[in-house]
Amino acid sequence: MEHLTWVVALWIWLGFLASGSSSIDGLHQAFPVVEPDPGHTKLRLAREGLEIIKRINNPIAAVAVIGPYRSGKSFLLNQLLSLSCYEGFGVGHMRDTKTKGIWVWGLPVELDIDGVKTSVFYLDTEGFESVGKSNVYDDRIFALATVMSSVLIYNLPETIREADISRLSFAVELAEEFYGRVKGQDVAFEPAKLLWLIQRDFLQGKTVQEMVDEALRQVPNTDGDKNIDQINQIRDSLAIMGDNSTAFSLPQPHLQRTKLCDMKDDELDPTYVKKREQLKKLVASVIRPKIVQGKTLNGQEFVAFLEQILEALNKGEIPSTGSLVEVFNKKILELCLKLYSDMMAKVGLPLSEQSLQEAHEKSRVLSMKAFDEQHFGRHHAKKSAMQLEEEMDKVYKNIILANEYRSSKLCESLYTRCEDKMDQLQVLRLPSMAKFNAGFLQCNQSFEHECVGPSKTNYEQRMMKMLGKSRTLFIKEYNHRLFNWLVAFSLVMVVVGRFIIKFILIEIGAWIMFIFLETYTRMFWSAETLYYNPVWHFIVATWETLVYNPILDLDRWAIPIILLGAIFILYWRCYGRRKHGSLSLLPLYSNQKGGSTRPRTD
Ligand SMILES: Nc1nc2c(ncn2[C@@H]2O[C@H](COP(=O)(O)OP(=O)(O)O)[C@@H](O)[C@H]2O)c(=O)[nH]1
Numbered sequence: 001m002e003h004l005t006w007v008v009a010l011w012i013w014l015g016f017l018a019s020g021s022s023s024i025d026g027l028h029q030a031f032p033v034v035e036p037d038p039g040h041t042k043l044r045l046a047r048e049g050l051e052i053i054k055r056i057n058n059p060i061a062a063v064a065v066i067g068p069y070r071s072g073k074s075f076l077l078n079q080l081l082s083l084s085c086y087e088g089f090g091v092g093h094m095r096d097t098k099t100k101g102i103w104v105w106g107l108p109v110e111l112d113i114d115g116v117k118t119s120v121f122y123l124d125t126e127g128f129e130s131v132g133k134s135n136v137y138d139d140r141i142f143a144l145a146t147v148m149s150s151v152l153i154y155n156l157p158e159t160i161r162e163a164d165i166s167r168l169s170f171a172v173e174l175a176e177e178f179y180g181r182v183k184g185q186d187v188a189f190e191p192a193k194l195l196w197l198i199q200r201d202f203l204q205g206k207t208v209q210e211m212v213d214e215a216l217r218q219v220p221n222t223d224g225d226k227n228i229d230q231i232n233q234i235r236d237s238l239a240i241m242g243d244n245s246t247a248f249s250l251p252q253p254h255l256q257r258t259k260l261c262d263m264k265d266d267e268l269d270p271t272y273v274k275k276r277e278q279l280k281k282l283v284a285s286v287i288r289p290k291i292v293q294g295k296t297l298n299g300q301e302f303v304a305f306l307e308q309i310l311e312a313l314n315k316g317e318i319p320s321t322g323s324l325v326e327v328f329n330k331k332i333l334e335l336c337l338k339l340y341s342d343m344m345a346k347v348g349l350p351l352s353e354q355s356l357q358e359a360h361e362k363s364r365v366l367s368m369k370a371f372d373e374q375h376f377g378r379h380h381a382k383k384s385a386m387q388l389e390e391e392m393d394k395v396y397k398n399i400i401l402a403n404e405y406r407s408s409k410l411c412e413s414l415y416t417r418c419e420d421k422m423d424q425l426q427v428l429r430l431p432s433m434a435k436f437n438a439g440f441l442q443c444n445q446s447f448e449h450e451c452v453g454p455s456k457t458n459y460e461q462r463m464m465k466m467l468g469k470s471r472t473l474f475i476k477e478y479n480h481r482l483f484n485w486l487v488a489f490s491l492v493m494v495v496v497g498r499f500i501i502k503f504i505l506i507e508i509g510a511w512i513m514f515i516f517l518e519t520y521t522r523m524f525w526s527a528e529t530l531y532y533n534p535v536w537h538f539i540v541a542t543w544e545t546l547v548y549n550p551i552l553d554l555d556r557w558a559i560p561i562i563l564l565g566a567i568f569i570l571y572w573r574c575y576g577r578r579k580h581g582s583l584s585l586l587p588l589y590s591n592q593k594g595g596s597t598r599p600r601t602d
């Protein structure tokens with residue numbers, strides 16, 4: 001039994017070892033990271049290389065070697081990684097397939113950089129000046145290597161030529177765009193440190209630094225040649241980048257270049273081996289983890305960064321710093337747009353057009369200021385700024401629409417409220433001009449005060465029309481109803497004079513009034529003459545004082561009061577008079593039975 005356990009344990013251990021070594025073995029090769037698309041003008045990501053990078057959790061740094069085709073880039077990388085040509089990157093004379101796109105060595109070198117464990121990837125690139133491909137493609141590879149690496153080794157087989165200088169203009173532009181960002185803010189990404197590597201001994205007594213300096217020195221341009229002028233400008237910028245660039249020379253490893261791959265270190269030129277080791281140390285000393293927007297990147301993030309950059313570089317005809325600037329400003333742009341939208345969301349709608357415009361201006365200026373403080377790119381940020389303006393305008397247009405909608409909703413409801421109120425005032429039981437006017441005024445004022453926004457003018461006009469109509473109608477009805485009330489009043493007084501108070505003068509007065517109203521005014525006076533008559537005004541004034549007074553709203557209380565009055569009179573008639581007798585001061589109708597006003601004693 002014990003024996004069996006041992007066998008199982010050994011078997012598991014062996015299995016573990018095998019799987020471990022196979023995973024290392026699996027990585028002990030180069031993988032494509034970026035490859036050309038079928039048209040061989042643009043680049044696309046290669047899944048295998050990205051998978052390798054994604055697995056890394058440490059901060060990542062990359063060393064990329066660029067340079068002309070067949071300048072010994074792959075060989076150099078193998079030397080830096082201590083790999084033979086058979087295991088490392090494919091070296092020109094050995095394999096038919098040349099390096100296409102960008103490749104990565106599967107096993108990163110782990111370095112301790114300022115106490116941070118960093119995984120350094122080595123990248124091999126397709127060389128330029130290769131025939132049959134567009135220049136734009138070369139530029140894309142060059143641009144991508146420049147952006148993604150922390151150390152960019154520019155491998156030169158001979159001396160520095162003008163073409164090399166102008167090719168570096170992209171790196172210069174990048175450094176200019178992204179490096180000089182407003183103080184205290186994150187840089188989009190630090191430009192790679194440039195390492196001029198001059199292979200072979202072409203130096204003719206000069207040090208390599210002298211050679212670089214000479215190459216970067218301005219050349220006289222007496223004819224004002226545009227091309228020379230441009231290259232002189234790049235020279236200037238490269239010289240400003242001085243801090244960021246180092247020069248280094250490597251002698252020939254051996255004279256027999258085709259046999260290089262079969263040679264061990266002790267067969268190679270000892271100076272070469274020594275210098276190569278120095279170069280390794282130099283690379284290790286200058287390399288820093290890639291920092292993007294203030295943060296180091298792990299494998300996943302590095303791949304995401306790569307995707308972003310590649311998309312930007314593939315955009316348009318030629319790879320440009322402008323499109324990179326756009327990529328980095330995208331997030332800032334979104335944040336600033338959000339800032340604008342948030343500020344505008346706080347503005348309570350509806351608002352008058354002018355106030356809305358003012359709020360828009362204020363928010364726009366603030367978010368533009370925020371963008372100016374944070375954006376990347378010195379010269380190319382204008383496009384992003386314009387885009388932000390456009391986006392804000394779009395949001396503003398929607399807010400304008402929302403404002404119009406809210407304003408019309410609000411004014412509509414106020415209008416309807418007023419209309420209802422006016423309708424109510426029309427049907428008052430006891431019509432009162434003062435009451436109507438007060439309602440009218442209140443309606444008008446509350447509308448004027450509360451209805452705001454673009455719909456105001458429109459509704460104001462409708463409101464005026466409605467109020468005007470309502471008023472005319474009311475006045476017409478008012479006089480008419482008051483007249484009717486007067487007629488009714490005269491009749492009531494007839495009844496009161498005859499049956500209740502039994503005072504003949506009142507009855508006669510009431511009859512005269514009734515006849516006057518019903519015959520004379522109708523026959524000889526038009527409604528206008530009647531209603532413009534001072535007596536009518538007096539009647540109106542009395543009526544108004546009665547009906548619309550601050551103590552009692554007669555419109556509401558008239559019926560209860562009349563009922564009460566009737567009850568009281570009835571009571572007085574049936575009970576009170578029996579007790580106290582009637583007043584004898586007034587000429588009353590004589591009692592038919594007793595003929596006297598004597599109080600009854602029974
Ligand atoms: N003479 C000489 N040949 C080299 C040197 N480095 C590489 N080679 C050879 O140049 C050829 C192209 O090398 P390779 O690394 O494939 O160049 P790549 O196209 O830039 O990657 C191969 O035959 C290498 O053996 C060097 O420093 N001196």
Ligand SMILES: [Mg+2]
Nearest residue numbers: 073074090099
């Ligand atoms: Mg190669």
